[in-house]
Amino acid sequence: MTTSQQMIMRPDDANIVGNVHGGIILKMIEEAGCIIGTRHCNTQNGDRCLAALVRVEKTEFLSPVFIGEVAHVTAEITYTSKHSLEVQVKVMAENILTGAKKLANKAALWYVPCSLQNVDKIMEVPPIKYDSTEKEEEGRKRYETQKMERLETKARIEEVVPPPPNPEKHSVGFSQSSLIHLVGPSDCTLHNYVHGGVTMKLMDEVAGIVAARHCNTNIVTASVDAINFHRKIMKGCVVTVTGRLTFVSNKSMEIEVLVDATSLVEAEKGKYRAVSAFFTFISLDKHNRPLPVPPLKINGEEEQRRFEEGNARYLHNKAKRLAEKQQQ
Amino acid sequence: MTTSQQMIMRPDDANIVGNVHGGIILKMIEEAGCIIGTRHCNTQNGDRCLAALVRVEKTEFLSPVFIGEVAHVTAEITYTSKHSLEVQVKVMAENILTGAKKLANKAALWYVPCSLQNVDKIMEVPPIKYDSTEKEEEGRKRYETQKMERLETKARIEEVVPPPPNPEKHSVGFSQSSLIHLVGPSDCTLHNYVHGGVTMKLMDEVAGIVAARHCNTNIVTASVDAINFHRKIMKGCVVTVTGRLTFVSNKSMEIEVLVDATSLVEAEKGKYRAVSAFFTFISLDKHNRPLPVPPLKINGEEEQRRFEEGNARYLHNKAKRLAEKQQQ
Amino acid sequence: MTTSQQMIMRPDDANIVGNVHGGIILKMIEEAGCIIGTRHCNTQNGDRCLAALVRVEKTEFLSPVFIGEVAHVTAEITYTSKHSLEVQVKVMAENILTGAKKLANKAALWYVPCSLQNVDKIMEVPPIKYDSTEKEEEGRKRYETQKMERLETKARIEEVVPPPPNPEKHSVGFSQSSLIHLVGPSDCTLHNYVHGGVTMKLMDEVAGIVAARHCNTNIVTASVDAINFHRKIMKGCVVTVTGRLTFVSNKSMEIEVLVDATSLVEAEKGKYRAVSAFFTFISLDKHNRPLPVPPLKINGEEEQRRFEEGNARYLHNKAKRLAEKQQQ
Known part of the structure; x- marks a missing residue:
């Protein structure tokens, strides 16, 4: 029940200083998960x-x-579980010139397995065997937690408000960014909806532009909060991905990314929120050491x-990390 | 009735010295136009x-x-108008490290809106509202001019003649270039014909190679003359794009680009001229200042x-630019 | 000393009827070989x-x-050997819906290992251990054969002659095709020359267009004769890839593909033949069964x-295949 793959990182996968985008890593992770899950x-x-x-x-990251x-x-x-499966994925980076990993x-x-005949029909998942009852029990706990x-x-119903005409530097409106993407055949491969990895790559791209602005x-993705995919994005849709700063600490920026989909040709179906997530970015100097981040100027109650x-x-995340360290 | 998007320019979008290809800009412009037009x-x-x-x-540019x-x-x-619509597109480039725009x-x-059921059926366009009757009147004038x-x-019926075996340096035959491209699914996205932006990207690519030869x-696209898309290029076609120098001034080169399509699977339909256009390129030094261009050696009456x-x-273009400047 | 990777085949990797291009397979093979060889x-x-x-x-194939x-x-x-290594690569295709492989x-x-400091300096290859002396002996034989x-x-010095103006159907000139490609950053990744796999993909693309014309x-790559890479193609080059039919049997077509490179920025260096190869294609019906191929019309001594x-x-290949079958 394992699968592995290797890919060489190309210039288009990275930013100007050579750091591979977090979105590329997320897309590889999801592709591996989709292959092993579909096979099973x-x-x-x-x-x-x-x-x-x-x-x-x-x-x-x-x-x-x-x-x-x-x-x-x-x-x-x-x-x-009966209708879902968990895939754990690990990414190692190897410098093939030095051998360092x-x-x-x-x-x-x-x-969840969706029938190819009917996209809304969820199939049953064949059970796997566990090395020990402890492993199974731990899995069940993770399953219950995520289910809850x-x-x-719910899909965050936060409105996307366009930024004011001449936003002040370091305000939320100053760096807010959005892109639109017309869903093409390569985004879908085997079925009529977009791979989750493709969507995450677009989300990371927008979040990166917000952070850099x-x-x-030079900025890099530090972490991504849990992402729930509420609704599928079908072929023939236009996806609008918007990112805006929500919070800035001394050395990190949190960016909320909202993904809305609209069918281009069936306008009556309306726009719907497909995914939303929080990305955390950090700013790096030439030696890849974290830099301080300018404070965020807040306007209004929202x-x-x-x-x-x-x-x-x-x-909450800081406390959790600390607790984990003390456990070790 | 507006839409906006943002994209980060990647290494594959640019030439060796980092200048983004004009064709990439044209493709983005057309994608935005297609999305807003289809939606409307x-x-x-x-x-x-x-x-x-x-x-x-x-x-x-x-x-x-x-x-x-x-x-x-x-x-x-x-x-x-009843069966067509005009989209105006603006591209701003932002250096996200300095904030300069x-x-x-x-x-x-x-x-023009083509029915998805029948590609040859032109649909009606819902009318838009204008801010003022002046704006509507100006639009009508632009519409009449372009219609005429x-x-x-007509599609330029200029023959593509292969260059002579050992063309002299700086002659037309020396730099003439052509490429073939097999139309793939990503070129078509939602329908069975190639996006205009994909064709323009290929045209700019060939014109750039002619200019560099x-x-x-280091050469960059300076302008493109009005392009009429006479016939659609359908899925399953091979496209041949040929570029050749027509005129060279002190600091610019004009390249005629001819696009021919042939169906691979329906050979009886034969080759047809789908698009043709004139691209103007300039040559730049390290500091992005224009360089003189070698004169063109002309052979024969054609x-x-x-x-x-x-x-x-x-x-004509020079006189027009001058007139516009004096008006301001 | 093994490496393995998995990739899901996308619409852009295939022709209209869904067959993945031979060139995509060759590119994956070469990427795997480059990774394991560089690492070693x-x-x-x-x-x-x-x-x-x-x-x-x-x-x-x-x-x-x-x-x-x-x-x-x-x-x-x-x-x-002291300065070269052999990599054997196997490609299995798995239908993840049925499990069939x-x-x-x-x-x-x-x-051969080229120094990153100086592209012309060939490094030594660390020796591998063999399972048996027979395996080593067999390897040495393969090494000697290919070296000879x-x-x-030598690089085939065959001239590329442009086809006549109105070539007769089923003649060599009728289907002869060529493309030009400007070497981009993604073609080179780590060094300043094009990956062999990128070149082979372009060669297969041109050969496929010749065969389809x-x-x-529907045509597919059946086999590729041994290919020698005589000279590296450096960054900043334009590559011209030309394909023409050389031989047609009842059910197969042999296409000669010639790859020429020219530096755009160092014109004095001139054009050079970088690679040449013979690709064999077959024609398939709807059920993927071979179809007869129209005979080739020959003009002139060449x-x-x-x-x-x-x-x-x-x-020669037919006799060889027969002998191999009888050995089994």
């Missing part, structure tokens, strides 16, 4: 199906990856509320 | 349809764009005729 | 180096690969000579 779910009778991404757990390095992506199915990312993804979180989290330095929510997430 | 035309009842590009007005800069593309529907390009494109020009201009320096026609276009 | 050659002291492709042995299938590429270093391709590639062939084969049906040489290669 088709080992039984019934409709042929595809593993569709429904959730990515919070993930951290542990080391930067550079152009010319080889990324090794290893994926393993670690838990199965480093852990770049570890992520956990949840998939997914039920609680705020601090005008921005103030989002800032406080972001601060709460920041403090 | 589907706001009424009847067949679902797609906005197909029929004409791009003469456009100038006002400032070079570099790798790592963010291109902002803003599109607006500025006129609608510059106007890179302004273009006007004409689209499109009726007058003539002067062996080349002489094309040179004189090119010279007339050059003088 | 950097396990010793001295300059850091890159494995540069110098030869691909004759290879056959054993089963078609389709969009949505997962290609598994496994590479192994099977022989090392098939062998798509087996290939052997030869690499590479010394004998000749028979106007075409006659090339046809006879092609026929000799065809008969």
Whole structure:
């Protein structure tokens, strides 16, 4: 139940100073998860199906990856419920000139098998065998936790407000950015909806532009909060991806990214929020050391509320990291 | 009736010295136009349809764009007739490290809505509201002018003659170049014909190679004359794009680009001229200042005729620019 | 000394009926070979180096690969001489919906390690350990054979003659095609010259267009004769790839592909032949069964000579396949 793949990082995968974009890593992770998940779910009778991404757990980018390095992506199915499966993915970056290897990312993804005949029909997942009952129990706990979180989290209904005409430097409106993308065949491969990895790559791209505008330095993705994929984005849609700063600490920026989809040709169906997430970026100097980040200028109650929510997430994550360190 | 998007320029979008290709800018402009046009035309009842590009007005590349800069593309529907609509597009390039912004390009494109059920059926365009009757009147004038020009201009039936075996340096045959491209799914996205932007990108690529072969320096697209899209290029075609120098002034080169399409699977349909256009390139030194261009060696009457026609276009454009300056 | 990777095949990797292009398979094979070879050659002291492709042995495409299938590429270093190494690569195609797997391709590639400091300096290759002295002996034989062939084969100095103005259907000139490609950063990745796999992909693309123009049906790559990479193609070059039919049997077409490179910025260096090869294509019906191929119309002595040489290669390969079958 494992799969592995290797890819050499190319200039187009990276920013000007050679750091591979977090979005490229997320896309590789999701591709590996989709392959292993789809393969597993088709080992039984019934409709042929595809593993569709429904959730990515919070993930951290542990080391930067550079152009010319080889990324090794290893994926393993670690838990199965009746209708979903968990894939854990590890990304190692190898410098093939020096032989040095480093852990770049570890992520956990949840998939559900969708019938190829009928995209709304969820198939059953064949159970896996566990090495021990402890492993199974731990998996069940992770499953229950994410299930509850997914039920609680509705698609954030936050409105996207266009920035004011001449936004002040270091305000939220100053760095707010959005891109539109017409969903093409390569975004969908086997079915009629966009791969989760493609969407995450676009989200990271926009978040990166927001971060760079705020601090005008080399920036990299530090972490991504848990992402729930509420609704599928179908072929023939236009996707609008908007990013805006919610919170800034001394050395990090939190960017909220909202993904809306509209069918180009069936306008009556209206716009819908497909995904939303929080990306955290840091700013680096020439030697890849963190730089201080300019403070965020807050205007209005809405921005103030989002800032406080972001601060709460920041403090919560900090406490969690500290607790984990003390456990070790 | 406006849309805007932002894209970061990547290494593959640019030449070796970092100048983003004019063709990449044209492709972004056309994508924005296609999205806003298709969206507008589907706001009424009847067949679902797609906005197909029929004409791009003469456009100038006002400032070079570099790798790592963010291109902002803003599109607006500025006129609608019964069966066509005009989209005006503006491209700003932003250096996100310094915050500096510059106007890179302004273009006007004409689209007609083609039914998705039947590619030859032209749908009606829902009328837009104008800010003032003056704006509407100006739009009508632009519409009439381009309509007349499109009726007058047939596809140029100029033959493509292969260059002689050992062409002399700086002759027309020396730099003449052509490429073939097999139309793939990503070139077509939603329908069965190639996006106008994809074709313009290929045309700029060939024109750039012709210009670089003539002067062996860093070259950039300075402007493109009005382009009429006479016939659609369907999926399953091979496109042959040929470029050749027609005219050279002190500091600019005019390159005629001819696009022929042949269906690979329906050979009896034969080859047809789909598009033709004139691209103007300039040669730049390390500091992005214009360099003198080597004179063009003319052989034969045909080349002489094309040179004189090119010279007339050059003088006409020069006079027009001068008149515009004096008006200001 | 093995490496493996997996990739899902996308619409852009295939032709209209869904067959993945042979060139995409060759590119994946070469990427795997470059990674394992570069990694191995950097396990010793001295300059850091890159494995540069110098030869691909004759290879056959054993089963078609389709969009949505997962290609598994496994590479192994099977022989090392003082200055070169052999990599054997196997490609399996897996239908992840049914679990069916098939062998798509087996290939052997030869690499030499080039110093990153000085592209013309060939480094030494650390020796590998063999499972048995027989294996080592077999490897040495393959090494000697290919060395002799590479010394004998100079770059084919065949001239590329442009086709006549109105070529007759099914003549050589009728289907002759060429493309130009400006070498971009993604073609080069770590060094200043184009990956062998990128060149092979372009060669397969041109050969496929020639084959489709000749028979106007669905065509696929059946095999590629041994390819020697005589000279590196450096960054800043324009590559001209030309394909023309040399020989046609009942059910196959042999296409000669010639690759010429010219530096755009250092014009004095002139054009040079970088690679040449023979690709064999077959024509398939809807059920992927071979179709008869229209006979080739020969004009002039040069075409006659090339046809006879092609026929000799065809008969030689046929006899070889027969002998291999009888051995089994």
